Amino acid sequence: MARHLKLLVQRWSSRVFSVEVDGAPRYFGVREQLRGEPVPPDVFSEVQKQDRCYSLLVCSGDRVTGDRFHWELRDRLQTQLPPGSGLRSMSSFIPDQKGSLLKGYFLQSQAGNSSLIEDILTDLEQRNPVLVCSYSQSEDGQQWTQCLWYQSEENPVRFCVVPSETPKHHPSVLNMINSDVFYSLEEACDVLKQCGDIIPETRSVLGMLPSSLDARRKPDFPVIVIEGLDATGKTTLTESLRDSLGATLLRSPPQCLSAWRGRFDREPPLIRRAFYAVGNYITAEQINQEASKSPVIVDRFWHSTAAYAIATAVTGPVSNLPHEGAEVYRWPGDLLQPSLVILLTLDPEERKRRLRSRGLMKTDEEEELDHNKLFRLRVEEAYRRIVGPACTALDASPSADLVLQQALLLIRAKCHL
Numbered sequence: 267m268a269r270h271l272k273l274l275v276q277r278w279s280s281r282v283f284s285v286e287v288d289g290a291p292r293y294f295g296v297r298e299q300l301r302g303e304p305v306p307p308d309v310f311s312e313v314q315k316q317d318r319c320y321s322l323l324v325c326s327g328d329r330v331t332g333d334r335f336h337w338e339l340r341d342r343l344q345t346q347l348p349p350g351s352g353l354r355s356m357s358s359f360i361p362d363q364k365g366s367l368l369k370g371y372f373l374q375s376q377a378g379n380s381s382l383i384e385d386i387l388t389d390l391e392q393r394n395p396v397l398v399c400s401y402s403q404s405e406d407g408q409q410w411t412q413c414l415w416y417q418s419e420e421n422p423v424r425f426c427v428v429p430s431e432t433p434k435h436h437p438s439v440l441n442m443i444n445s446d447v448f449y450s451l452e453e454a455c456d457v458l459k460q461c462g463d464i465i466p467e468t469r470s471v472l473g474m475l476p477s478s479l480d481a482r483r484k485p486d487f488p489v490i491v492i493e494g495l496d497a498t499g500k501t502t503l504t505e506s507l508r509d510s511l512g513a514t515l516l517r518s519p520p521q522c523l524s525a526w527r528g529r530f531d532r533e534p535p536l537i538r539r540a541f542y543a544v545g546n547y548i549t550a551e552q553i554n555q556e557a558s559k560s561p562v563i564v565d566r567f568w569h570s571t572a573a574y575a576i577a578t579a580v581t582g583p584v585s586n587l588p589h590e591g592a593e594v595y596r597w598p599g600d601l602l603q604p605s606l607v608i609l610l611t612l613d614p615e616e617r618k619r620r621l622r623s624r625g626l627m628k629t630d631e632e633e634e635l636d637h638n639k640l641f642r643l644r645v646e647e648a649y650r651r652i653v654g655p656a657c658t659a660l661d662a663s664p665s666a667d668l669v670l671q672q673a674l675l676l677i678r679a680k681c682h683l
């Protein structure tokens with residue numbers, strides 16, 4: 267462990283630290299020596315003089331264990347820490363270096379709580395793959411320093427905390443490929459296989475995969491995917507299209523995974539997204555079989571998996587998303603390509619009205635869409651940026667019948683049906 271940490275901190279001063287404040291990242295760096303006037307980064311602007319701050323970064327070599335530990339750590343800290351600890355998500359990364367992201371938490375200890383908090387942190391660091399740093403303020407309140415806890419307490423190396431420029435990419439973008447969004451069945455299966463011992467259900471999920479998949483096989487009949495946020499009318503439209511076109515209706519995740527979906531929805535992003543990715547490949551095989559007999563309509567597919575994953579991994583405004591044309595928006599090479607993807611778009615107020623009138627239970631991400639405008643905007647924009655195929659937007663605000671007619675026009679024009 268100590269060797270692993272030593273390697274990690276070798277490039278410590280090239281790292282940028284990012285703390286989530288009001289749903290958007292704030293950045294700071296550390297230097298061995300301060301050059302020029304000290305300017306405290308704004309992360310510390312509201313911290314009282316007598317308070318200390320701490321960061322915990324998860325640094326497990328095994329990503330499944332690391333992600334699960336990071337996920338559980340929030341609950342653990344929330345229950346153990348005294349009120350007023352201001353727990354926030356944080357991360358550390360080397361700008362532009364893919365795979366360099368470490369995830370963790372940032373907290374404050376108010377005077378009077380410090381020994382309790384230090385006991386919790388010491389215990390955590392001794393038993394788990396976590397690197398703890400403490401932050402304290404100089405006497406004159408002008409300078410913050412960071413100290414790595416794993417070193418001997420008698421002679422800790424202190425780094426000066428300095429402001430950092432906003433990096434070109436949101437930190438999460440550095441670790442997104444094959445962590446949040448999977449680009450091959452093999453990568454997604456690898457994650458699920460690693461979970462076999464901790465989540466026995468993964469064996470049943472993997473058992474649903476066909477023995478071979480051929481993404482290059484061209485379906486005889488058109489395959490039309492309907493995408494959109496919840497309550498935009500996908501179920502209504504897909505059922506009407508099935509009836510109008512004499513098509514087969516499929517969905518992703520497929521029916522055969524329904525029993526395990528709730529289980530994977532409670533897992534951290536790495537495992538949850540791998541589950542949905544595998545679901546797309548199982549649906550792809552069903553499409554292959556059905557599209558030799560009739561047109562196929564699919565309720566959600568790859569666009570949903572990628573758009574929700576990207577929009578969740580990134581925080582803050584739409585400008586924090588990976589830029590248009592970035593690698594993360596490309597279609598996986600080994601996944602069947604639909605003939606047409608229709609994205610239903612709807613005014614947020616009308617969507618809310620439909621949600622209320624339907625009154626069904628919602629997943630955490632659907633709940634988040636309701637409460638967090640920025641999240642909704644990021645999902646919508648990510649949908650629009652995905653290519654290979656890109657989606658065609660369709661205004662879903664007219665009556666169900668009119669939306670159906672418009673969809674049929676698009677399908678006839680594109681798929682010659």
Ligand SMILES: Nc1ncnc2c1ncn2[C@@H]1O[C@H](COP(=O)(O)OP(=O)(O)OP(=O)(O)O)[C@@H](O)[C@H]1O
Pocket residue numbers: 494495496497498499500501502503620621623624662663664665666667669
């Ligand atoms: N064009 C429309 N005009 C008015 N109401 C509609 C229209 N289309 C669907 N609805 C109603 O809006 C609600 C949501 O529609 P639907 O269940 O089809 O959406 P969905 O996109 O499948 O949702 P989810 O993804 O959450 O399953 C339902 O009550 C449905 O009757």
Ligand SMILES: Nc1ccn([C@H]2C[C@H](O)[C@@H](COP(=O)(O)O)O2)c(=O)n1
Pocket residue numbers: 496518519542545546566567568570571572574629631632
């Ligand atoms: N192919 C899919 C389908 C769904 N998801 C995820 C994205 C959302 O969190 C949620 C929405 O699904 P719904 O409740 O409308 O069935 O499921 C996905 O990642 N990939």
